[in-house]
Amino acid sequence: MADRPAAGALVLCLGYRGAGFAGFAEQPGMRTVAGELRRALETVLRREVELVCAGRTDSGVHALGQFVSVPASGGELGRDGRSLVRSLVALTPDDISIRGLYRADALFSARFDASLRSYRYRIATGDARPVLAWDHAWWYRGDLDVEAMREAAARLVGEHDFKSFCKATSAEGRPTGRHVERVGVSRVEEAGEQIVAIDVTGNAFLHNMVRTMAGTLVEVGRGHRDPSWVGEVLAARDRAAAGPCAPARGLTFVWVEYPDGLLAPWA
Secondary structure, X not given: OOOOOOOXXXXXEEEEOHHHOOOOOOOOOOOOHHHHHHHHHHHHHOOOOOOEEOOOOOOOOXXXXXXXXXXXXXXXXXXXXXXXXXXXXXXXXXXXXXXXXXXXXXXOOOOXXXXXXXXXXXXEEOOOOOOOOHHHOEEEOXXXXXXXXXXXXXXXXXXXXXXXXXXXXXXOOOOOXXXXXXXXXXXXXEOOEEEEEEEEXXXXXXXXXXXXXXXXXXXXXXXXXXXXXXXXXXXXXXXXXXXXXXXXXXXXXXXXXXXXXXXXXXX
16 A cells, blocks of 8 residues: 555544543544544554544544545455444444445545534533433533524624634634534433534534534523624634633534535445
8 A cells, every 4th residue: 555556545434432532633642533443444454544534523522423534445445345344343442433434536535525514512401410411411500591692603603713712722823714604502302301502514623613612602691791792702813702611521523514426335
């Protein structure tokens, strides 16, 4: 593989529970999603691999639809898909799920070819401790005004400089403009429990951007700020102007959109 160009790309759709990982990206001496997946792929393919993901998630953040691409040879692309998935399932730990397998051309990148990325932030409200949502929701011991949060969220839609919503050290010397397609706030029921869901879709996201959006909207929902304040936060271009960064456990990377025709299901 190192001596000749790849014939195409092997693309995986992953899910994972983030609690046991120090994020997606590999870090020395730390358990990471990329580290576990790389070891499994190298065992199956019997060679070193380079992984490219659609979006790096932080420690404790979950995923249902993370996409990862790996350059592959013609022989590897000709392997039986069911057998390949079974091997990867056997070689990965219980907090990683192999949810889909695709083929793409050699120039495909899970990161750079993504057109939209979607996240959901979950908040369990009230005095009752969440049961099934405990590991993937922020327990806020109070009530939230969802209508006010929805009004505030509308101000985040569109093309903006989101420097106020980015981890300060990550924003230094880097462009912070992003396009947010949608921000929805709703009350939903999941597995018998009521939660407040914040759904965000955009072309790309800054470090801690969705979690800071969630923390800022909660400031509005709890009545500490008016919905119009979110516009002031955007204009400030200063991380100190926004609300707190919401806990990682409540965030799930839900899905990635790619242009039609780039990915072919692996039979």
